[in-house]
Amino acid sequence: MAGLTIGFLRRACETERTEHEVSPMPTLTINGQRVVAPEGATILEAARAAGIAIPTLCHHPDLSNVGACRMCVVTVEKARGLQTACTTPVAEGMVVHTHSADAVATRRFVLEMLLSDHPNACMTCEVNGACELQDLVYEYGVAWPQHKGSRHTYPVDPDPNPFIVIDRNKCILCGRCVRACAEIQNRDIWSFAFRGFETKLVAGADQPLLEAGCESCGQCVAYCPTGALFDRMSVGKGRIGQVTRVRTVCSYCGVGCQIDLHVRRDGGRGRIVRVTGAADAPVNGLALCVKGRYGYDYVHSPERLTRPLVRAKWLDPDELAQRVGDNRWSVIGDADKRRSPVTGHDSPISPDTFIAVDWDTALDVVARKLAAEKAAHGGDSFAMLASAKCTNEENFLFAKFARQLMTTNNIDHCARL
């Protein structure tokens, strides 16, 4: 899934180098602890595998390493200056101190710098409580800087993308979105423009996302450590402490991405306010497609089909009159389908009026009509389109149904289109 970026190439080369080295598993010392790591691993990977924490911002295990944020700096004995743990490959006999005075001071400095150009907006920020920057500032006890220096004042939400809200003032230029889009989604929409303090995250040639070719998959949002990128549909709907995560499988297709529904319960009824990929899911990790991530609004849609509907003309008129009479079936008004079902004897029923019926009745109607068509025009008058949303077993059954019962090979699947 990786795009061809430098980081990936270089990592690949590093691994390639392994073949020529003598020791396949270098042993190093981190904070006095002996750690064995595979050749080509970074200090960060080695440390984390050994349960030693090193803070990071621009690093993400799913993405290539660029060494931009400088949070992961560590002291490596005999090396000149501090080294970034996320990019420095381990070597035999290396002695690493993850919390040397210099390393800690540098991290504090980095945080201080980032805060000096950050809006003091945690109070209203969507990711309050789920922000990597906030966590590190808390951990390192960095105070809000009282300086007279300049801060960026980019417009908030300047992009018309229907799913993604951008607030560049909160962007720390870690580049995770850039790499997520390039390496996971292979779209390469994001990049940095301008230099120095004016460096700015831009889509395409500083265009609106959609114009730049964005698919609105939201991968960039998922990897953003701060509130700079956020899911538009979830704005104001509830922050991390106000939701319960419910793990489920996306229902859109057969890939089986695992998702976390962020459910907010105020009083009894729960509402899905956001969907995120499940980092630990073997299939997808944090990645999702636009449907899985943002196509959840149907769940609470009043238009959603919850009972089978059959047009009045396909039903037996007597049964219709009787069942509607005793309220077992109900008449769905044509006029305004958004409104709740309208019931009542006096409502005029036209041949095309939808009647909410029981499942047996509905399936009977279908079976009857299929059999009649087959008898009248032969099996090939029938074609079937199956769905990627179905499981293999269901699709197998569909094939069997078409070929054996309907005696036709006219069956296809939406994924082929």
Added chain:
Amino acid sequence: MNRLKPIAVAAEALRAVTDPQHRWIAVCMGTGCSSAASAELRQALAAELAQHQQGVEVRRTGCFGFCAQGPIVVVYPDETFYTRVRPEDAAAIVVQHIVHGRPVEALLFREGPDKHPAPKWHDISFYRKQQRILLSNCGIIDPENIQHYLAREGYQALVKALDTMTPEQVIEEVTRSGLRGRGGGGFPAGVKWGLARQTPRWPKYVICNADEGDPGAFMDRSVLEGDPHSVIEGMIIAGYAIGAEQGFIYCRAEYPLAIKRLRTAIAQARELGLLGENILGSGFRFDITINEGAGAFVCGEETALMASIQGERGQPWPRPPYPVVAGLWGQPSNVNNVKTYAYVPRILRFGADWFRSLGTEGSAGTAVFALTGQVERTGLIEVPMGITLREIIFDIGGGIPGGKRFKAVQTGGPLGGCLPEAYLDTPVDFDSLRAAGAVMGSGGMIVADETTCMVEFARYFMRFVCDESCGKCPPCRIGSRRLLEILDRIAAGQGEPADIEAIHHLADGMQKGSLCALGQLAPAPVLSALRHFEEEFWAHIREQRCPTASCQKLVRAPCVSACPAGVDVPAYLALVAQGRYAEALAVHREANPFAAICGRVCPAFCEDVCKRGGVDDPIAIRHVKRFMADHEYTVPWTPPRLAPKKDIKVAIVGAGPCGLTAALRLAQLGYQVTVFERMPQPGGMMTYGIPAYRLPREVLFAEIEHIRRAGVEIRCNTELGRDITIKSLQADGYAAIVLALGAHRSRRLGVPGEDLPGVYHGVALLRDIALGKLPDLRGQVVVVVGGGDTAMDAARSAWRLGAQAVHVVYRRTRDEMPAIPEEVRGAEDEGVQFHFLVTPVAVLGQDRVTGVLLQRQRLGDFDKSGRRSPVPIPGSEFVMPCDLLVPAIGQVTWVDDEAVALSRQASFRVGKAFELGIPGVFAAGDAVTGPATVVQAVAHGNQVALVVDHWLKTGELGGVYYRPKRHDIPQLFNLDDYAEARRPAPRVLSPEERRHLPGFVEIELGYDERTIQEECKRCLRCDLEWLQRIGEPLP
């Protein structure tokens, strides 16, 4: 090894570049000279030659390095060096020089005090200390003709490598040569090549870093333009050595000429089979591509450069892995600077030992610098490593123009550091410069003179870094902006004491945290400026004063900035212009109570920098001051009390200008002040050092009287250590004690015989005169030793006491004399004879002085004071007979009190708040600074008074600054009417009048009211301009 195909060198080319008799004309076609129309010049020369049927070749060559003097034309074989040649001059060169064999005098380069023309280029001092190895082809060959390069044994190193050496042997040779990377890092080139060779992956790449981005630097450009094949040859050899088949030259697109020449050179090399498949039949294949950079400074960083070649945003990657392991497209890549590659063919041709023999132990070879800034001769130079900064700046660069003093030199470009005078003898090589706190860099060298503000200097480089930071990592991206913001604030007078701390904090964070060298080194210029010129930063922050008057927002008027006491000059000039003398004097007294005195004896720092001086002559500020003070000083003045009277006693020891000013200010602040003075009269050096012919006694005592009127008690004949002690003063309830003891003790000559009778120190002579003990010097021969004001005063006093002859001997020349020039002129007018470059080595005589043995000196190198130091000429001794020898070579402070004894130092060492380490005891004035001027002592007095007041109130030391108020006085006339007005000529008594007037009559005459008022109206009112600049309303 298979035998290589020989390269044919055209006979014509051989003759053209190797025949010492060959007659041809070189026209520099480097970027510098080209932009000064050297192409037209070349055509004009060719046309003239054709017209005169002279079969002389006109050849385009690379840069001579002396671009400021361009276009350069050299006529060979005699090497006649013409500068600033215009196309119109072609006729003269052809007719006079080529046809008639007479060099064109007018076009020769002239230098030195006598402006002597230098006919040959190696005679010019700009070239004399240079050693042109890398630039040896520049100015000789036609860079667009490969035959010329071949004729200079070009590509012979490649033949040698391919034919007789294994790649390992090539690497070994380069390693042994000690060649270090010329891009700035100084990493051994051979070692790097070895690492690249060892990495067992393929393909590998050879990359040439030609992204020269330092402001003002053009070393690489000159090599590429003047000798492109040397770089190409070096790259092919590197390719052979590390096992690469592809080379890239990453060159900034702003170098179109270099790119064009490279393209031509590559095409020609391909044609001859020197690039491409099967080079010279060796089986080795190598080719080169040119990549044009878009002008980002950071792309000079090797990983950013490779990212850029890959078509990505030019941002660095972290190392390790290093490029030799994983570089371009993840492949092993060897990145070197242009110059590094260009050295390689020379090293292979002449051997590693030859290269080692040049330069120093740790830094072999030569260094190429672009010498720029405030230096007489700017340009591109190549010097052996180990040459000193002083040799480069003064011998090659010709020193500082306009008689200014050297202040600092920045090496290493915007990521380097600056070094002050004290470091001028630092050898220029990688390690020495780094040890001194600067770096070699890729070869920029910027010289700053004394008019350069170091805050501004640092700010310039920081602004550059801010613009060029790639933005990838927060320490550099945000840190550099914060640093710039602080420097901007300091330069605007809005700095705070905490800012210095903040600079260190930001610098430290950037150095430790930044990803690449740009961010790590970016704070170096600020830090080095701060290290060497911290006081200048403090002046901006605390006093809101820019000592060099450069920071636009701080400089109300240059004169105000230059005045040590910060007197509001334009305000009192404006008031005097309107006849409001009392108000004018009041303005002056807020900063300096001694207007009448300073109106006579001040060196007038203000006039040196007066803007009007740039138009015609500076305003006669001192005379205006004298006039307004004289107009008023007899009116008794009671200084206003500024705070309620307090019951706190303060003692001032020493009634000189510093002590009296401090006393006045403290009295104005309500303290009970007593001044203790050891001499019978107050005034210190004003009374006992400055003769009455310069400063009449009635003027002096009238101004001291004002101080008494403020409530200050002056107790004379009371000496510290004899009549009073620090202890006794403290016991008497003095809450604070200020030692303003001055510097009275004359320095000894340190030669035999100086204790003989007849040795009469200048200070003692002047003091005795002031005490009325006038020695009778009639008929005597007096020799004064020294070049300062005391020496002048002593010499002129001796003349007044009837001496038959007065001689002044000084060990340097007139230019180096510290005395006020007017005093020197005055002495000369009075017949005092000066002997420069001589110094006494013995005082002669049995029981009385009969003469002095003098030794001649010559000026040697520049010393720490920025003056050339005298060097004795052995065997040049001679005797000067005399009756009286007057040493006046400086004074030191002296005190005999156990609490504050000065052991060996010449002056007190005090903290930032003048504190001496004993609570409540402070020192200021000459006793701290060494002998200085009245106005400097006054400035100290103002300041120490404020410090003492603050300490008495809060117990804190420092943090307060004496800042005289600003007065915005309207301009009531049209300045244009005074555009033509000139400064009045000085009025002094003639020497005849002086001799015939009895005693020490004042010799300088003032001006009349009208003249003075007119003079004031010449003032350009820089202060009003400033008001507009900072956006405040005009009065």
